[in-house]
Every structure is written in C-alpha cells, then in structure tokens.
Amino acid sequence: MLHLEYLNIFYALKTTKDSPQDVGREKEEKEKNKSAEEFVVVRKDKEKRRTRSEKEFEELDFHKTESHVPVMLGEVVDVFSSLHLRSFIDCTLGAAGHSSAIIKGHPELECYIGMDVDPVAHAKSRANIDALLHSTPSNLKPHLLFKNFKYIKSVIGEIDDYNLLSCGVDGILMDLGMSSMQVNNPHRGFGVLANGPLDMRMDPRASVKAKDILNYWPEDEVGRILREYGEESNWRWLQKKVVQARQQGGLHSTGELRDLIQGTTRGAREGRQGWIKTATRVFQALRIAVNDELNTLEKSLHACFESLAPGGRLAVISFHSLEDRIVKQAFLKIIESNEGNGDGVEEETGKRDLRKVRNESDAKEAWIRQMVRGQNGTILTKRPITPSEEEEGLNRRSRSAKLRVIEKVR
Structure with a gap:
C-alpha cells in the first residue's frame, strides 16, 4: 500500500547517518519526509475512523452468548440491599437474572411478581426461578405474568395479597434493554x-x-x-x-x-x-x-411510582437517549407534582427542595452520591449510574446503559 511505502522511506531516512557532505541534502529530505509522515498519520487515522464502527458492530453481533447477561447486576442489588423487601416487581423479566439475585439476597421476600410479554423469556425465567427456589429454603410463591408493565396497577389488584394492596410495593425494577435471547434470534x-x-x-x-x-x-x-x-x-x-x-x-x-x-x-x-x-x-x-415503547414507558413510570409503598424504590435501566430523557423528566415531574395547601407555602418549599442537591458522602449507601429532594419523593441519582469499565469490557451491550433510582417519601 502507498502509506506503507511512505513509512519505509520515513524510517530508512531516520536511520541514515549524518555526513558533512549531506547536511544540506538531509535538511531538504527531512522537510519532504515531514509531509510524508503527516500523510501517513492522516491515512491511518482515516482508516481507523472508517472501520471502527463496522468492526465493533461485528463483535456485538457475532460474539454471541447463549444466555442473557443481566446489565449492572451489582448496582441493582445495591439499590435494594438496604431495604426490607416484603414485595418486589420485575417489570421486564427477561431471563430473571436481576430477579434471581434479588430473591437470593432477600430471604424476607414474600410476594414476587415478574412481568414480560415475551413467551421465550417466560419459559427461561420460570426455569431459573424454580431452580433457585428449590435450592434455597423459601416460602415465596412467585407470580410470573404474561403482561406488559403498563398494566402494573391492574396486576397488583389481581394478586391475592392484602399487604400488597394496602401498603404498596417495596421495590420495582424496569430494565428497558432487549435480551440476548431476542437479539440473537433472527426470526x-x-x-x-x-x-x-x-x-x-x-x-x-x-x-x-x-x-x-x-x-x-x-x-x-x-x-x-x-x-x-x-x-x-x-x-x-x-x-x-x-x-x-x-x-x-x-x-x-x-x-x-x-x-x-x-x-x-x-x-x-x-x-x-x-x-x-x-x-x-x-x-x-x-x-x-x-412496540410503542416511549409512550408506554412514560405512562408506566407514573403508575409504577404510585404503586410503591412509602420508602419504596423504583429503579430504571435505559439504553438510549430517548429512554433516559423520558425517565429523567418523569422523575423530576413526579417529585414536584404536589400543589400544596392552597396558600403557596408548601408548593414554594417543594420548589426550593427540588433545587437543593447535596453530596451524600457520609451516607450509609455508598452508591448514593447526590440526591434531589421533592415533595413526593427523592431522586437518588441526580446523575445516572453507568456500568464499570470491567463490565463494559465483558459485556459490550452494557456500554450505553444508565441506571436511575427514585424513592417514595416515607
């Protein structure tokens, strides 16, 4: 290739010894080689820019794994680790990777609901959860429902659980990404x-x-x-x-x-x-x-928050800017939505609280760094949590993931 010839010329000239007779000639050649070197750098840089996206995409599509890898599993576990979870809803069941970790880490869990509209996900998740419950002593009776999460309120109403109906849900998770089972199936x-x-x-x-x-x-x-x-x-x-x-x-x-x-x-x-x-x-x-994804998401975020128990948390993992923008704006709208007592005092206080963002360096939960307080709840992630470099290296599909968490007032 032409740029390799320029490289050979450049390095050959670099290794030539100086001689008094060739000083003037060498100076002239250096000027020529400087432009040749710049040409090589530009050509190599253009090659990288031209091929990078295709190479990365091939790695994403062809280096497949049979089983779905849950994104930001450790971070999700941390979000709910400090809570006494009597009830938990996974709105996007998938292969139940997140749910399995939650069930295993919360033996106090009494009511679990998993929702998904994908029949393949249901078969996989049911097998995984059944295997987990058989290996771990538990009285938990999971409810795995073939439903979209936009029906979360009606689903809660259908479950025969008085505490769930009267008190609300302690934890809710929404993982908005597609599973490997879906992406890797050409049909x-x-x-x-x-x-x-x-x-x-x-x-x-x-x-x-x-x-x-x-x-x-x-x-x-x-x-x-x-x-x-x-x-x-x-x-x-x-x-x-x-x-x-x-x-x-x-x-x-x-x-x-x-x-x-x-x-x-x-x-x-x-x-x-x-x-x-x-x-x-x-x-x-x-x-x-x-799938009408964005409209469904916007409506469901409010329904999920309203379904929480006091002190309950809603965690949402998004994978592109459109989803993340909806989650961010919905959370802000949720926590400032109270109208006050009519004289404007509580409403104005709520607005001041909304702008009050403080560092939580002394918090018991290290993952909480900044919070935004409002009248109805607290956003625990002013800036979203993103995957670690280690996870991005192991699971390239996690690179665009963002985790946001909101907590209902106690």
Whole structure:
C-alpha cells in the first residue's frame, strides 16, 4: 500500500547517518519526509475512523452468548440491599437474572411478581426461578405474568395479597434493554446483520410488524419515525427509498432493509459513520414504533411510582437517549407534582427542595452520591449510574446503559 511505502522511506531516512557532505541534502529530505509522515498519520487515522464502527458492530453481533447477561447486576442489588423487601416487581423479566439475585439476597421476600410479554423469556425465567427456589429454603410463591408493565396497577389488584394492596410495593425494577435471547434470534427481526422476517414485536400477540410500517404506513409517518425515534439525520433520503421499494414489491426481510440502508448510506454518507450505525438507528426506530415503547414507558413510570409503598424504590435501566430523557423528566415531574395547601407555602418549599442537591458522602449507601429532594419523593441519582469499565469490557451491550433510582417519601 502507498502509506506503507511512505513509512519505509520515513524510517530508512531516520536511520541514515549524518555526513558533512549531506547536511544540506538531509535538511531538504527531512522537510519532504515531514509531509510524508503527516500523510501517513492522516491515512491511518482515516482508516481507523472508517472501520471502527463496522468492526465493533461485528463483535456485538457475532460474539454471541447463549444466555442473557443481566446489565449492572451489582448496582441493582445495591439499590435494594438496604431495604426490607416484603414485595418486589420485575417489570421486564427477561431471563430473571436481576430477579434471581434479588430473591437470593432477600430471604424476607414474600410476594414476587415478574412481568414480560415475551413467551421465550417466560419459559427461561420460570426455569431459573424454580431452580433457585428449590435450592434455597423459601416460602415465596412467585407470580410470573404474561403482561406488559403498563398494566402494573391492574396486576397488583389481581394478586391475592392484602399487604400488597394496602401498603404498596417495596421495590420495582424496569430494565428497558432487549435480551440476548431476542437479539440473537433472527426470526424475531431485531438483529441488523442476521437475515430474518421484518417482525420486531416484543409481544407476538401484537398485530403491527415492522414490515407493515415500511410497506403500508403513510410516507410522512415513516419519515417521522426515522427522525424522532431513530434520530437519523438522513431520514428524508431513507424515507424516499422505502417508498420506492414499495413499487418493487416492498420490504419483507431484515436483509432487504439492510441492503437498502447500505446502498443509500454509501452514496450519501461515505467516509462518516458508515452504514452500520445508520442501520442501527433505523432498526431502533422501527422497534420503538412497533412496540410503542416511549409512550408506554412514560405512562408506566407514573403508575409504577404510585404503586410503591412509602420508602419504596423504583429503579430504571435505559439504553438510549430517548429512554433516559423520558425517565429523567418523569422523575423530576413526579417529585414536584404536589400543589400544596392552597396558600403557596408548601408548593414554594417543594420548589426550593427540588433545587437543593447535596453530596451524600457520609451516607450509609455508598452508591448514593447526590440526591434531589421533592415533595413526593427523592431522586437518588441526580446523575445516572453507568456500568464499570470491567463490565463494559465483558459485556459490550452494557456500554450505553444508565441506571436511575427514585424513592417514595416515607
């Protein structure tokens, strides 16, 4: 390659001995080699920028594990470790990795509810929890329900537990990320590189699939989804290509969508982030739209907080900026929502408390560093907790995770 030839010239000149006869010539050659060195550095840097996203994505997609690895497991355990958990709800059951750790660490637990709309997750989690309860003496009777967490209030009402109904839930967890079981299954349609149907439904009972959006929804709505849910700057061009594909039979597989994105991006954005990051944003946008994820999350956060017992905690793990923004804003809205007694005194006090952020260096729980106090509750994570470097190295899918925690007033 050309840049290797420049490198050889550069290092050969570097090792040549000086001689009085060649001082002038060497000075001239050094000026030439300086520009050659700069050229090599630029070329190498461009190569790194051009290949990094594709290489990292291949590692994410092909270095797969059969079992799902729970993200920030130690941090989640810490969030609830100081509480006397009589009741606990896992809103996104998955393979029950977080739930198993909570059940094992809280022998006082009497009422456990696990919720998920994925039948594969239910089968896996039931097996894991049953195995745990058989190996550990416990009177716990788990309730594993095939329900979306937006129905948390009705689920609590259906459980025959007086204390749960009268006092509330001591701990609630929401892990908003997809499990490896979902991503690694090409038939679900979540993976960018694997070829499969354009499905993307978390709940197989739902009617809308990704192919329905791409092939039948109004053109403007497709563009809005790509723009708002994918935060894709190239959304207009992609929207146009999707509509053109309809005239040729439409898009019916992840491979067809991937090829469309790859061809479109190479023509429009070559040399920038590459087609893979664009594809990731497009797939994210479609998944959010298919499952109505953001609207469901916003409504469910308030329902979950209202279901807490005094002193109970709600922990939420998000994986992209749209989710994290909703969680952050919902928590702030929740803790300042009381209107006071009518004379404005309590309301103004609440506003002052909301702005009062203090360091908790002497707190019993070391993971709590800053809190935001309000009338209805306390945000225990002014800034979200993120995975450790060790976890990011072991589980690359954890890199974007953010954990936020809110506690109801006692």
